[in-house]
Amino acid sequence: MSNSYNSVAPFKLGSARSRKKDDSSNNNKTATANNLDDSEDGYNVIDILPLSNSSKSATNEINMKNKINSDNLNNNTAPNQNNFPFAFQPQNMGQVPFNPYLLPNISNNIPANPQLPFITPNFISNLVPTSSGTMNDIGLNQKRPKRTNHNMNSNIKNRNSIESNKNNGSSIKGSMDLFMNDTERRRKRAEKFNTPTKTVNKKIDIVDNFNDLNAISSKSEMYDKNKKIVGCCQTLEKSYLRLTSEPDPNLVRPLTILKKHFANLEKLNKKGTTTYKYLCDQLKAIRQDLRVQMIENQFTVKIYQEHARIALENGDIGEFNQCLSRLYTLFEKPNIKTSCIEEFTTYRILYYILTENYAQITALKLDLLKNKLAVHNNFVVQIAFLMAEAHIVNNYNEFMELAALLDGRAQSLINIFIDKTRMKALLSICKAYNQISIDFLIKELRFSNYEDIERFFTKNKLSQHIVVRNEGQENEFRYLESKNCRAYLAQFYSSFRKIEIKGQK
Amino acid sequence: MIKIDSELGPTDAVDIDLYFKKKYSDSGFYLFLSATKKEHQCTFLLQSSDDKLAKLYNICIKLHAGAYNILSLCQEQVRIMNRISETETDWITEPLWFVCHQMIQYCSTDTAQLENCGRLIHRSFNLCLNDRNPVLSSNRKSGSYSLANLEFIIYHKLKNRDMMKNLVKVLQSRNMDIIMDQPSNKEKNSIKVGHMVRYYYYLGEYYGCFESDFNKASTFLSIALLHCNFNYKTHIAKILVLLVPFVIVSRKMYPNEKVLTQLLSATGQYGEKLFKFIIQLVYCLKSGDIHGYDKFVSSNEVFLLKNGIYVAMCHIRELVFLKFFKTCTKMIGNNKTIVPLSSIAEVYGNYSQRKKKIRRLINMKSKKDTKIPIDITSLENKEMNENMDELECLLANLINKGFIKGYLSHSNRCIVLSKNDAFPHLSSSL
Numbered sequence: 001m002s003n004s005y006n007s008v009a010p011f012k013l014g015s016a017r018s019r020k021k022d023d024s025s026n027n028n029k030t031a032t033a034n035n036l037d038d039s040e041d042g043y044n045v046i047d048i049l050p051l052s053n054s055s056k057s058a059t060n061e062i063n064m065k066n067k068i069n070s071d072n073l074n075n076n077t078a079p080n081q082n083n084f085p086f087a088f089q090p091q092n093m094g095q096v097p098f099n100p101y102l103l104p105n106i107s108n109n110i111p112a113n114p115q116l117p118f119i120t121p122n123f124i125s126n127l128v129p130t131s132s133g134t135m136n137d138i139g140l141n142q143k144r145p146k147r148t149n150h151n152m153n154s155n156i157k158n159r160n161s162i163e164s165n166k167n168n169g170s171s172i173k174g175s176m177d178l179f180m181n182d183t184e185r186r187r188k189r190a191e192k193f194n195t196p197t198k199t200v201n202k203k204i205d206i207v208d209n210f211n212d213l214n215a216i217s218s219k220s221e222m223y224d225k226n227k228k229i230v231g232c233c234q235t236l237e238k239s240y241l242r243l244t245s246e247p248d249p250n251l252v253r254p255l256t257i258l259k260k261h262f263a264n265l266e267k268l269n270k271k272g273t274t275t276y277k278y279l280c281d282q283l284k285a286i287r288q289d290l291r292v293q294m295i296e297n298q299f300t301v302k303i304y305q306e307h308a309r310i311a312l313e314n315g316d317i318g319e320f321n322q323c324l325s326r327l328y329t330l331f332e333k334p335n336i337k338t339s340c341i342e343e344f345t346t347y348r349i350l351y352y353i354l355t356e357n358y359a360q361i362t363a364l365k366l367d368l369l370k371n372k373l374a375v376h377n378n379f380v381v382q383i384a385f386l387m388a389e390a391h392i393v394n395n396y397n398e399f400m401e402l403a404a405l406l407d408g409r410a411q412s413l414i415n416i417f418i419d420k421t422r423m424k425a426l427l428s429i430c431k432a433y434n435q436i437s438i439d440f441l442i443k444e445l446r447f448s449n450y451e452d453i454e455r456f457f458t459k460n461k462l463s464q465h466i467v468v469r470n471e472g473q474e475n476e477f478r479y480l481e482s483k484n485c486r487a488y489l490a491q492f493y494s495s496f497r498k499i500e501i502k503g504q505k
Numbered sequence: 506m507i508k509i510d511s512e513l514g515p516t517d518a519v520d521i522d523l524y525f526k527k528k529y530s531d532s533g534f535y536l537f538l539s540a541t542k543k544e545h546q547c548t549f550l551l552q553s554s555d556d557k558l559a560k561l562y563n564i565c566i567k568l569h570a571g572a573y574n575i576l577s578l579c580q581e582q583v584r585i586m587n588r589i590s591e592t593e594t595d596w597i598t599e600p601l602w603f604v605c606h607q608m609i610q611y612c613s614t615d616t617a618q619l620e621n622c623g624r625l626i627h628r629s630f631n632l633c634l635n636d637r638n639p640v641l642s643s644n645r646k647s648g649s650y651s652l653a654n655l656e657f658i659i660y661h662k663l664k665n666r667d668m669m670k671n672l673v674k675v676l677q678s679r680n681m682d683i684i685m686d687q688p689s690n691k692e693k694n695s696i697k698v699g700h701m702v703r704y705y706y707y708l709g710e711y712y713g714c715f716e717s718d719f720n721k722a723s724t725f726l727s728i729a730l731l732h733c734n735f736n737y738k739t740h741i742a743k744i745l746v747l748l749v750p751f752v753i754v755s756r757k758m759y760p761n762e763k764v765l766t767q768l769l770s771a772t773g774q775y776g777e778k779l780f781k782f783i784i785q786l787v788y789c790l791k792s793g794d795i796h797g798y799d800k801f802v803s804s805n806e807v808f809l810l811k812n813g814i815y816v817a818m819c820h821i822r823e824l825v826f827l828k829f830f831k832t833c834t835k836m837i838g839n840n841k842t843i844v845p846l847s848s849i850a851e852v853y854g855n856y857s858q859r860k861k862k863i864r865r866l867i868n869m870k871s872k873k874d875t876k877i878p879i880d881i882t883s884l885e886n887k888e889m890n891e892n893m894d895e896l897e898c899l900l901a902n903l904i905n906k907g908f909i910k911g912y913l914s915h916s917n918r919c920i921v922l923s924k925n926d927a928f929p930h931l932s933s934s935l
Binding site: 358359360362363365366369370379382383386389392393394395396397398401402405427428429431432433434436437440444 | 664666714715717806807810811813815816819820822823862863866867869870891894895897898899900901902904905912913914915916
């Protein structure tokens with residue numbers, strides 16, 4: 001789980017300069033947001049040599065060019081030909097709407113026409129940040145919750161200086177500089193001020209570098225997934241949001257809060273007042289918080305078990321499988337007490353039957369025989385193994401008989417693939433019998449009543465083969481004319497494909 | 506196995522550049538590459554200024570001197586050999602195999618390390634496979650088999666089925682057999698028969714144990730057996746463990762006892778056990794002893810699970826039951842076409858260990874639900890009906906597969922067999 005967890009870095013425009021870090025803040029672990037400007041030199045956003053990085057990387061060039069445009073924008077100067085040092089102006093290379101409302105503390109200085117389109121003269125490649133958001137463009141993502149605790153101290157100075165420079169002559173200076181070459185500019189500036197070349201945040205640089213399109217370009221690769229986070233958020237509820245970068249400790253809840261929240265969720269679930277969607281969302285958020293904090297104890301096990309059970313009751317097989325797989329790894333850990341391992345081993349076996357993954361069943365059986373004999377000899381686990389054996393050879397009689405012995409939740413898991421098993425069984429039955437009474441089918445294939453089986457037949461287009469004798473009378477006898485079904489069933493079954501449900505559907 | 510010439514004494518000098526110039530390799534080169542600590546070593550000369558060769562030289566010298574971090578040095582060695590191999594022709598595939606094999610030998614069971622080694626070997630494998638040299642005799646593709654084998658070894662240790670699946674996909678899609686049959690490669694074939702046997706064994710094992718595709722598995726394993734040297738008894742035993750069940754399921758053939766004794770003679774304890782196992786299996790199959798078969802399977806459970814033939818044994822049970830039913834009909838029916846099922850059901854149901862186990866489980870459950878049977882006769886009838894239902898189910902499956910010609914009648918509780926050839930010869934159903 002690594003993805004956008006934080007809501008930082010509103011300022012984008014492709015520029016990737018390190019934000020001036022506030023020492024007191026705990027921004028060390030957050031994604032390096034972009035600095036509007038390094039205020040070291042007291043230079044404002046206008047100035048063309050913002051990066052002061054002597055490396056002639058393409059990213060810097062991009063950043064600079066982007067910066068140029070942002071400068072122009074902030075200055076309310078139209079991005080006309082005069083401002084560009086380049087012979088051609090890439091008007092049609094795509095445009096990123098520049099939303100100043102998302103910039104920190106910029107609301108005081110919103111330019112007059114915020115709708116002005118922003119052109120990125122990206123000469124290195126034809127890849128242009130789209131309006132849905134570049135890799136850096138987190139700020140433009142509409143779904144992101146508003147970030148309330150920016151460190152704005154470093155920016156205030158700059159913003160004000162922008163304003164002061166709006167009509168200032170330094171803008172002229174800036175535009176004059178634009179005529180020069182990038183590298184020359186940088187060199188001049190470095191010479192002039194003898195400032196140490198401030199290194200741009202290399203991490204984001206690499207991501208932005210479009211030269212090597214085969215390079216790993218996912219931000220999630222940058223972040224160390226084995227680093228533990230300690231959360232400090234105190235709000236109980238949290239909606240689930242997929243992480244795209246390092247998690248923000250401000251949004252991660254510590255264990256005590258999670259426990260409280262889970263207790264609340266259990267109460268709600270018992271009452272039955274909430275929807276599955278809400279429960280699922282909240283539980284996923286809890287799981288995520290536990291995962292980033294690398295908390296792996298009995299509470300984690302409990303969360304996954306509860307989520308698996310709730311998912312099963314509501315037919316959400318994707319989530320169920322996720323929780324199940326995580327539970328296997330958790331049970332292997334030495335400090336975890338294996339509670340309800342029999343129940344979940346049964347689910348595991350049934351899931352393997354569902355996906356017809358018999359090799360895993362045999363591997364599991366071997367493992368249990370060697371290491372966990374008690375679990376192997378458990379009643380429900382034995383039943384599940386026998387069901388697997390019956391399923392391999394299509395022994396529907398035994399399969400259905402055993403399925404009746406399992407209780408509610410396992411039944412709901414079986415119900416997912418029971419129709420397929422029934423069709424397979426029906427194929428054999430129709431091949432072997434000429435006619436077969438419906439009562440027998442109801443009993444053998446474990447339908448609950450006549451309506452149930454009728455529904456099944458209609459769904460599978462077999463209802464025309466049901467023959468009724470002496471209808472309405474005492475000795476009413478319904479049977480299936482199996483001979484006629486054979487061709488249809490054979491065709492039907494050959495079109496079956498193996499189902500593979502891994503994570504989400 | 507590549508022989509390392511240990512006859513080179515301290516006074517001999519081995520010129521490494523010569524190997525690269527003349528594009529061949531011999532025992533001296535392997536001596537150079539080997540990672541074992543050696544004293545009184547012959548000197549190795551390297552005059553080339555190529556930095557890759559220089560690095561290789563340094564690492565090999567370190568290994569010869571004895572190092573504590575042998576594995577990381579071996580990994581480095583493989584890395585550099587990969588880089589060197591990019592520009593070399595097919596002579597480099599054997600030394601490359603040698604260093605990779607060496608690395609595996611020094612690898613512990615740590616998953617991270619194994620994965621790392623796996624990645625390196627996969628790189629070597631790709632280097633060989635993706636060689637686009639138009640001259641087929643010097644194309645590195647001929648070495649791909651051996652490296653694929655090494656990859657299989659790693660994935661077996663990791664028990665990673667998905668990686669194996671990917672590897673098999675790649676191998677099958679590239680259809681490398683065409684390369685192997687090239688006349689120019691025949692010479693090399695004779696050296697690499699061992700690799701080929703291993704390759705087919707791994708493929709057969711994959712298809713049989715993981716994909717349950719017994720047909721393909723039988724094909725591959727039979728090729729492996731045919732090419733396997735008669736003297737390598739353990740290899741033959743390993744192949745037979747898989748081959749016999751798969752062939753019974755897919756080809757409906759069982760091994761001849763005489764041939765079996767020849768193949769498995771002098772194999773030691775493992776071979777003897779295997780021999781007994783196969784003999785017992787074949788006996789159950791021939792006689793139709795279904796209850797004996799169930800006992801046999803349950804007593805050998807761990808052996809079956811370890812070797813991945815448990816699923817195959819479940820399929821063989823059907824064939825054993827078929828024989829059982831055939832003998833029953835002969836005893837009862839006197840060649841009549843209509844066969845009542847009641848007596849057969851009784852024999853099958855009441856003496857079956859398996860059925861008893863299931864009934865015990867059902868009783869456990871009903872005890873939990875505190876159900877008490879009303880009277881004994883109804884219970885007996887109930888059991889009778891259950892037995893017959895199960896029998897009908899098994900027969901329905903056999904009819905569906907074409908092993909029995911006829912049809913069932915549920916209301917009359919009998920099976921109506923076809924007049925001619927009710928039990929067709931199994932080979933005709935293939």
